[in-house]
Amino acid sequence: MTAIPKRKALLFLLLTSLIFTSNTLLYRLDAMQPLPSSIGLASLFDCIIVVPLLAYFFIIRNRYPVKYVVLAALAGYAAATFIIPKQHLEAYSFVRYILFAGEGAFVLLELYILYQLLTKVPAFIRHFRQSQADIPAFPYRLEQALAAYFPQSRTTAIYATELAIYYYSLFSWRNKTPSQVLAFTYHKKTGGIALYVMLIHAMLIESIGLHVLLHGWSPIASYVALFLNAYTILLFLAEIQAIRLAPFMVTDRMLYLQAGVMKRLAIPFTAIKSIHSYEGPEKLSREEEKHVFDGVLADFMKEKPLFEIEFHEPQRVHMLYGFSKQVTKAHVRPDDGQAFYEAVASRLVRE
Structure with a gap:
């Protein structure tokens, strides 16, 4: 899983806080009265359209399945029921059924x-x-x-x-x-797996609390949220197992780089230009990140890569749900750096 940049997370929290705060004050301040009858629709638009779009662009995109946009919309509708007075919300009660229908469409697609x-x-x-x-x-x-x-x-x-x-x-x-190929682990000297274990614990606690909270408002919404949280826990478990069972692998002709279940790259040695120690900055610019396969695990404090592998021409990285990108280099941090370097470098000479 790609870590969410702090800047994006803070900006998302700031924008959503402004939206919810401004809508709350709109109904509570005497100076704003009287309000037009259609004001409830405007607030619903903020909560179930604008907020989910912000969640997609700042949090979900290229990190989580798109289906989480529906969960964000349901959460936005739940917030709207607390923000919008009943008399302004009653005329738009049909909105909740549209949201549930959207989630139902995702379930039917799975089936x-x-x-x-x-x-x-x-x-x-x-x-x-x-x-x-x-x-x-x-x-x-x-x-x-x-x-x-x-x-x-x-x-x-x-x-x-x-x-x-x-x-x-x-x-x-x-x-x-x-066991039939050279395999190089990349997680034993990091806290990557511990990070996912912590996230699973947090999701379990959050699932119970959110289920109880939503059940009082809508049993259907509570079970939808429970389903999505369970799916997220499965995703984190899959990430842990993929990290353990799919290390970097070297065959006679191919180098396989898989970073958990989220992304992977298979490169023929004929496409590799060079491998060398990484001497670049700890944090790449946003533009540079687009062209790099980041094979270094997410961690409590992410380490710098040990090696940079450059390609003769762009290579395709496979990500979740068919997403992909073209990269010109890969950054890796195997546990046994020297053995990994020798295995790759020797095959480059041979090629």
Whole structure:
């Protein structure tokens, strides 16, 4: 998971606080009276459209599934019921059903994806098992098997993401790191896994509190929020397992860089220009970040990369739900830096 920059988080909190505060004062200050009858609709627009859009651009985009925009809209509507007096809100009670319908559409999409997958399971499993000897990590094997039976599209990418999350979070606990390739861990000298364990604990506590709070307002909303929080916990569990089970891997012709379940990069050695010690700044500019694969784990205090790997031409990084970007270099911090450098550098000479 990509860490949320402090500047973005603070700006999001500032803007949302201004929106909620200004709307609250609008109804409470005598100087603002009388208010037009349509003022409730304007406040609803702020709470269920403007605030979720801010959440998307500052928090959700490229970090969490887009479905969390619906949760942000539900939370905005919950806030609106406390801010807007009853007489201004009654005429727009239909809004809540529109929001619930949106969440229902996401659930139906999940069921449709499951149905599509089940109809092709036998052939898919055979292809997946046959690829085990050639492709060392689960996401790469999964992507190849899906490509053989599903058209290349955003839907196929959603299949891959959902299956990877469920596999790592629920079914991978007895698995071990692939032994048929050179593998280099990158988490043992960091607090990355501890950070996700802390986030899971926080989500469990928050889920209970939010469920109780929302249940008094709307049982449906409380269960929707509970479902989304449970999904987030599965995502964090998948991230932990992917970090453990999918280290950086080196084969004769390929370098596989996977940073948890969130992003991965497979590069042929013929595409690698050089590998050298990283001597750049601790924090890259926003423009530089767009062209770099960041393989250093999120941590309580993130460390600088050990190595920078440059490419002859841009390479495609695969991220959640079919998102991708083109990068010209990768930053990594393997636990055994010297062995990793020798493994990569020796294959560059050979190429």
